[in-house]
Amino acid sequence: MKKWTLMAAVALTLSACGGSEESRTPAARTAPAGEELVLTSNALADTKTVAGEITTRDQSQARARIPGLLVALSVREGDRVSRGQQIGRVVDDRIGFETRAYDAQVAAAEAEATRARADLTRIQDLYDHNIYARARLDQAVAAARAADAQAAAARAQRGASASMAGQGAILAPAAGRVLKVEVTAGSAVSPGMSIATITAGPPVLRLELPESLAGQVKPGARVLLAADDLPAEARQGQVTQVYPAIVGGRVQVDAAVPGLTTELVGRRVAASIEIGQRQALTVPRRFVATRYGLDYVEVVSPDRRRSAVPVQTAPTDDPDTLEILSGVRAGDRLVATRTQG
Known part of the structure; x- marks a missing residue:
């Protein structure tokens, strides 16, 4: 009796084990729950990291127009x-x-003109009384006109000298911010010497690119700034001008970035500029999980099995999207590791 009871217990145990195995096998092949995505190659903006400088479109020079002392x-x-x-x-x-000397010359010329006009008046009266001949009158008229002309020339020279003194005022050639003062008060200056540099025009981000990229950058290309301390609106802009010259193997590019100010003209910042497009594998961030410093994606095999595959990723311009550099390929089916939102 005990023998049959033992055999029945063993049979029941084996039966129970076999049923558990059968129940686990179909469960491993069932479709995983969650959002799925088939990897495809998409066009992605190709960018180049370069150095940029915050500056203004133009810079004007306030210059001295006469020699002398900057008082x-x-x-x-x-x-x-x-x-x-x-x-x-x-x-x-x-x-x-010189102006005082010209004042003296004006006084002498006017005195001579006054004397010549008085002589002309006397000669005219004598001519009217048939005492002087017509030739004597013509001579007096010419002398009076010459004296008046000399007085006018002297006054013009005095005016030119006085206006030259007015040229000593240093005027700002444009509205803006003083970027640099070249000399100090009390210094001797010469005509054309720069006294101060003044920013002119709106602020821009000036980039210097290798000449190999000169033909790949076009007006309207997007530019991203990497400075974290800039305002949020000053993180992205567009290329407005590509200068048609290469100096020292570099080509200059100006980009308009909203929110830039002239508070720190000359500041250097890192920027990424769009130089074209390339094909890349991109996925939303919810399909990528990070564990112990490594990125993983859940890949669904053709027999509906799910496995974690390590991948190498890179950020894109979209903060919600990652580029997959290696680990999977186009056509693989992924399942989201997190729910959307």
Whole structure:
């Protein structure tokens, strides 16, 4: 009796084990729950990381127009100025001496003109009384006209000298911010010497690209800035101008970036510029899981089995999308590791 009872227990145990195995096998082949995606190759913007400088479209120079001493300078670096504003004054003592000399010449010429007009009046009266001949009257008229002309020339020279003294005012050629002051008050300056550099025009991001990329960058290409301390609106812009010259193996490109200011002209920032498009595998971030510093995706095999595959990823311009560099290929079916939202 005990023998048959033992055999029945063993049979029941084997039967139970066989049923458990059969129940697990179909479960491993069932379709995994979650969103699925078939990897395809998509067009992705190809970018190049370059160095950029925040500057302005133009920079103007406030220059001295006469030689002399810079006796006054009313601006410093960072000050804002308006167009035509006087920011300094140059004085040349020789101009004052010349002006006083011309004043004396004007006085002498006017005195001579007064005497010539008086002579003409007397000669005219004598001519009217038939005492002087017509030739004597014509001579007096010519002398009076010459004296008047000499007086006018002397006044013109005095005016030119006085206006030369007015040329000593240093005026801002454009509205903007003083970027650099070249000289200090009390310095001797010469005509054409730069007194101050003033920013002019809107702020731009100026990039220097290798000449090999000159033909790949077009106006309208997108530019991304990598500086975290810039405002959110100053992180992306577009190329507005590609300069038609290559200097030192570099081509200059200007990009308009909303939110840039002239507070820090000359600041260097890292930027990525779009130079074309390429084919790449991209997936939403919810299809990628990170464990112990490695990225994984869940791949669904043709027999509906799911396995974790390590992949190498790279960020894209879209913060919700990643580029897969290796580990899977186009046509693989992935399942989301996280739910959307």
